[in-house]
Amino acid sequence: MNKVRVNLGERTYEIFIGRGTLARLPGFIRSMGFKGPVVCIADSSVLSKTKALIRPAFAKVRNRVHWISVPGTEKSKSLKVYRETVHKISSKTKMHRPLIIALGGGVIGDLAGFVAATYRRGVPYIQIPTTLLAQVDSSIGGKVGVDLPEAKNLIGAFKQPEAVFIDIDFLKTLPVKQLYNGLAEVIKYGIIKSRSFFLFLEGNMEKLLSLNRGVLEKVILECVFIKSKIVEKDEFDDKRLRIVLNFGHTLGHAVEAAAGYTNAYNHGESVAVGMLLAGEIALRLDMLAAEDLGRIGGLIRSAGLPVRIENVSLAKIMSAYMHDKKFTGGTNRFVLPRKIGSVEVVEDIPETLIKSVLRDHAV
Numbered sequence: 001m002n003k004v005r006v007n008l009g010e011r012t013y014e015i016f017i018g019r020g021t022l023a024r025l026p027g028f029i030r031s032m033g034f035k036g037p038v039v040c041i042a043d044s045s046v047l048s049k050t051k052a053l054i055r056p057a058f059a060k061v062r063n064r065v066h067w068i069s070v071p072g073t074e075k076s077k078s079l080k081v082y083r084e085t086v087h088k089i090s091s092k093t094k095m096h097r098p099l100i101i102a103l104g105g106g107v108i109g110d111l112a113g114f115v116a117a118t119y120r121r122g123v124p125y126i127q128i129p130t131t132l133l134a135q136v137d138s139s140i141g142g143k144v145g146v147d148l149p150e151a152k153n154l155i156g157a158f159k160q161p162e163a164v165f166i167d168i169d170f171l172k173t174l175p176v177k178q179l180y181n182g183l184a185e186v187i188k189y190g191i192i193k194s195r196s197f198f199l200f201l202e203g204n205m206e207k208l209l210s211l212n213r214g215v216l217e218k219v220i221l222e223c224v225f226i227k228s229k230i231v232e233k234d235e236f237d238d239k240r241l242r243i244v245l246n247f248g249h250t251l252g253h254a255v256e257a258a259a260g261y262t263n264a265y266n267h268g269e270s271v272a273v274g275m276l277l278a279g280e281i282a283l284r285l286d287m288l289a290a291e292d293l294g295r296i297g298g299l300i301r302s303a304g305l306p307v308r309i310e311n312v313s314l315a316k317i318m319s320a321y322m323h324d325k326k327f328t329g330g331t332n333r334f335v336l337p338r339k340i341g342s343v344e345v346v347e348d349i350p351e352t353l354i355k356s357v358l359r360d361h362a363v
């Protein structure tokens with residue numbers, strides 16, 4: 001088992017990565033000296049599919065455990081589900097301060113984390129991420145929140161967990177589309193921070209897709225390490241360092257929104273296309289070599305992810321992009337690759353260039 005420490009002063013915590021990490025949960029709660037009730041906010045489908053993994057660990061938790069089952073769909077990241085959840089917690093735990101556990105993908109992690117950040121002005125919580133995306137991305141860094149109809153993640157907080165338990169056995173039941181979803185973020189880390197990791201992915205994609213244990217552990221460890229180092233330097237996202245994690249997300253998000261958040265383009269697929277579009281913009285600005293862009297496209301394709309825009313109107317993508325821009329203070333800011341392993345923030349990319357790149361990548 002591997003461990004990564006996220007150094008954030010008094011909010012420092014550890015991320016446990018490997019097989020069987022869940023077995024450490026009861027001991028960890030004991031070591032916190034926490035005697036109150038535990039409330040596990042869990043993805044309903046994870047609860048039904050991974051009983052054999054969850055039961056033995058929770059059976060050894062000495063605290064009273066209450067379960068709140070929530071569907072793992074984006075609709076659960078809403079004020080409505082938030083309200084229902086806090087009401088359930090207050091009626092189950094009465095006046096006791098609970099320890100919250102988030103068991104599920106990014107949806108559950110964001111919702112449960114936001115509950116923990118706000119219920120009784122903040123209570124401790126633990127992340128147990130069960131999708132690849134949540135294991136390499138959303139469970140680390142303390143960004144929690146819910147959506148509003150006008151935009152995603154509009155209500156939120158920074159709330160670091162007490163610990164994160166990443167058990168790779170959860171990925172055995174994960175639908176393959178969800179695996180690809182997480183792989184887009186995995187590839188992102190290689191492009192933004194580590195050429196050697198990118199090369200490792202090039203050489204091991206098949207093993208990764210078949211959930212080879214050694215490769216999976218190394219990949220998750222590397223991603224967690226890269227993200228935590230960025231978070232350590234910019235915990236509250238106010239130093240313009242966390243922004244590199246948005247690589248591929250500017251146009252990617254526009255594609256995702258234009259596709260109507262349907263199965264046509266899920267988050268990872270949209271980010272995959274978004275990374276390629278950002279690479280193409282960098283190429284045309286003479287920032288990136290054609291060879292590197294070719295390798296980026298090759299790795300994305302080898303992970304089963306798309307590199308072109310299909311069946312989504314370019315006008316809709318542009319209008320989603322303009323809508324997002326409104327919510328980021330009207331700035332036109334892109335994270336663009338200089339080379340594999342290094343990116344730069346560039347402002348004021350001409351709209352004509354964005355449109356032309358979109359046109360050239362549409363089928």
Ligand SMILES: NC(=O)c1ccc[n+]([C@@H]2O[C@H](COP(=O)([O-])OP(=O)(O)OC[C@H]3O[C@@H](n4cnc5c(N)ncnc54)[C@H](O)[C@@H]3O)[C@@H](O)[C@H]2O)c1
Pocket residue numbers: 043045046049050071072073074077104105106107108110130131132133134137138139140141142143144152153170171172173174175178181267
């Ligand atoms: N807080 C952050 O820093 C951050 C970063 C990235 C993404 N996010 C958020 O994460 C969310 C997406 O998370 P996600 O991609 O994990 O999606 P998700 O939580 O919706 O899970 C995807 C699907 O997989 C199912 N599932 C989860 N674990 C499973 C398992 N082990 N076996 C079988 N099925 C399983 C879920 O029920 C769901 O149907 C978005 O809301 C996004 O905004 C947050």
Ligand SMILES: [Zn+2]
Pocket residue numbers: 185249267271
């Ligand atoms: Zn993402």
